Amino acid sequence: MRNWLAVFILAVAMTSRLHAAPVSLQNFNVDIAQTSVSGLSSGGFMAVQFSVAYSSIIRGAGIVAGGPYYCAQGDTETATRRCSCSGFNLTSSCEVAPGSTNVDKLVEITGRRAQGGAIDATAYLANQRIWLFSGQQDSIVPPPVMQDLYNYYRNYVGEAAIRFRKDINAEHAFPTESYGNPCTALGKPYINNCGFDAAGELLKWIYGDNLRTRNTNGLGGRLVEFDQTEFFPDRRPRRHGMADIGYAYIPASCDKSMNQPCRVHVAFHGCRQNADSIDDVFIRNAGYNPWADTNNIIVLYPQTASTFGRNPNACWNWFDFNRDDPDYANKNGRQMAAIKAMIDRVAGLTTPPDPAPRCFTASNAEHVFAGRAHDWFFLALANGSNKFMGLNNFFTLTTLKQTGPNYYVVGNCL
Numbered sequence: 115m116r117n118w119l120a121v122f123i124l125a126v127a128m129t130s131r132l133h134a135a136p137v138s139l140q141n142f143n144v145d146i147a148q149t150s151v152s153g154l155s156s157g158g159f160m161a162v163q164f165s166v167a168y169s170s171i172i173r174g175a176g177i178v179a180g181g182p183y184y185c186a187q188g189d190t191e192t193a194t195r196r197c198s199c200s201g202f203n204l205t206s207s208c209e210v211a212p213g214s215t216n217v218d219k220l221v222e223i224t225g226r227r228a229q230g231g232a233i234d235a236t237a238y239l240a241n242q243r244i245w246l247f248s249g250q251q252d253s254i255v256p257p258p259v260m261q262d263l264y265n266y267y268r269n270y271v272g273e274a275a276i277r278f279r280k281d282i283n284a285e286h287a288f289p290t291e292s293y294g295n296p297c298t299a300l301g302k303p304y305i306n307n308c309g310f311d312a313a314g315e316l317l318k319w320i321y322g323d324n325l326r327t328r329n330t331n332g333l334g335g336r337l338v339e340f341d342q343t344e345f346f347p348d349r350r351p352r353r354h355g356m357a358d359i360g361y362a363y364i365p366a367s368c369d370k371s372m373n374q375p376c377r378v379h380v381a382f383h384g385c386r387q388n389a390d391s392i393d394d395v396f397i398r399n400a401g402y403n404p405w406a407d408t409n410n411i412i413v414l415y416p417q418t419a420s421t422f423g424r425n426p427n428a429c430w431n432w433f434d435f436n437r438d439d440p441d442y443a444n445k446n447g448r449q450m451a452a453i454k455a456m457i458d459r460v461a462g463l464t465t466p467p468d469p470a471p472r473c474f475t476a477s478n479a480e481h482v483f484a485g486r487a488h489d490w491f492f493l494a495l496a497n498g499s500n501k502f503m504g505l506n507n508f509f510t511l512t513t514l515k516q517t518g519p520n521y522y523v524v525g526n527c528l
Contacts, residue, residue: 136359136498136518139340141462142368142412148377149457150320152176152245152313154288154304155255156429157382159185159197160449162263163432164380166224167445168454169238173377176245176316179255179286179384182220182266184443186433190424193433198255200385208256215262221269232444239270245277245316249284251298277319284308288384293399303392304384305399313401317379317411328404335365335407337397341519342416344467345452345459349485349520354439354448355431357390357417358498358520360456363403367410376410378460380453385429388418412460416453467519473527475513478506486514486522496522 150173153161158180165175166183186193194201197215199208227233244267248260257280264278282289284297287306290313294305318325342360343349351358368376383396397403397415406413420428425435431449434442441447445454458464474486478494481487487494487503494503496514498521504510514522 136339136341136521138344138466138519139360139362139456139459140370140466142364142370142376142460143373144368144376144378144412144461146171146378146457146461146463148173148321149380149461150174150176150317150377151380151382152178152316153180153382153384153430154178154387155180155198155286155384156432157384157387158255159432160382160430161380163443164382164450164453165242166236166239167233167443167447167450169234169236169242171457172238172242174243174245174320176247176312176320177260177263178247178288178312179249179252179260180263181255181259182215182217182263184220184223185215185259185262187223188434188440188442190433190435197259197433200254210256210258212258212261215259215266217262217266217269220266227444232441232446234445236270239267240272242271243275243320244271245319246279247282247289247312247316248278248280249282249286249289249297250280251283252286253300254286279315282308282310284310288312288387288396288400290399290401293401302386303395303399304387305396311401313381314405317402317405317409321377321409321411325405326408329407330404333403333407335363335368335403337394337403338362338364341521342452342456343520345455346448351452352419352421354452355418355421355425355428355435356449356452357388357419359389360417361389361394361397361415362460363397363406363413363415365407365410365412368412374410376412378412378414378457379406380414380416380457382430383415383418385427388420388428390417390419391428414453414456414460416456472516473513473525474516475511477508478503478510478512479508481512481514482506485520486516496524499523 151161158177181197185197285300287304289308289310291311294307297308367374418428494506503512515525
């Protein structure tokens with residue numbers, strides 16, 4: 115029995131994914147009106163959703179393989195058959211065709227929601243610059259869906275403010291100049307070497323061709339892991355399809371010691387592109403950071419998490435996958451509000467919590483009950499670090515030191 119328990123504890127230690135303690139997202143000298151968004155696949159749909167719902171703060175959007183606002187209309191079948199060809203039902207067929215997303219109806223819904231205050235007024239969309247990319251070989255979000263997205267945006271944005279690239283023989287992936295799978299390949303990490311720098315092109319279109327050349331000699335900024343739990347009222351982002359930890363690239367020029375005016379870009383990864391699936395491959399290799407480094411752009415990389423049953427691929431919520439957030443496409447949708455809260459924090463509209471470490475000495479059961487630890491097959495593991503504490507009972511006492519938001523290590527404050 116002792117040998118079994120020792121092996122069991124060792125397995126927990128080996129399989130627990132350890133991170134540095136996540137920090138609270140900090141304030142910077144940021145003009146929130148210069149915010150922009152982009153994304154691939156479900157991240158593309160999410161970027162559209164965000165650019166429409168919060169249009170008053172969005173300078174522009176870059177969409178790779180996405181579709182019109184509220185395309186799925188809260189229905190999984192519509193999401194996987196008419197807005198994309200991503201369904202798993204072998205008895206159903208993809209119904210994507212020119213006009214299959216019913217743009218006129220989506221424009222009508224957009225207008226009603228704007229009038230009711232669920233999203234920002236559509237007049238703000240006229241100020242945005244929109245960059246679209248549709249791979250000619252995209253088998254998941256075929257070109258007709260992207261054409262519908264172009265037609266949707268044309269109801270609000272002038273033709274001169276939209277650039278639509280659809281001339282590259284690319285599959286369903288984020289195109290880069292030199293990293294990833296062959297351009298016509300489909301599969302992880304869904305980053306393809308197409309000889310085309312999508313991140314750079316979309317940022318130049320949104321912010322103007324006067325952007326300084328990207329950094330090719332080693333990045334000077336820093337990549338930070340930040341706590342996403344504090345942006346949800348219940349502090350349980352995984353219940354809502356998001357991970358506990360997100361990432362941000364902070365150029366050296368944007369750090370507080372420099373106090374340079376900076377901008378924020380939110381990069382939404384695609385399905386199965388979250389850190390739990392491919393680690394930091396999208397964050398480091400999609401191509402945003404070299405441009406951000408030389409142009410005072412803070413890049414937020416918020417992270418999703420898989421939801422058993424309804425969202426196993428960790429997609430963004432553009433079709434109410436849990437059937438518990440009917441406002442998912444509005445400003446008060448859970449993921450939408452969380453992303454907006456992250457932007458508000460970076461822009462200094464909210465204040466980070468006190469970072470001073472605190473110590474708690476209690477039984478393991480009390481730690482679990484208080485939310486400082488969690489149970490794993492009758493064992494107690496510290497939240498964040500996943501450090502083994504012993505059996506989850508009222509007899510084993512442990513001191514936990516809080517070193518970050520929802521991040522605890524076994525130790526003391528001496």
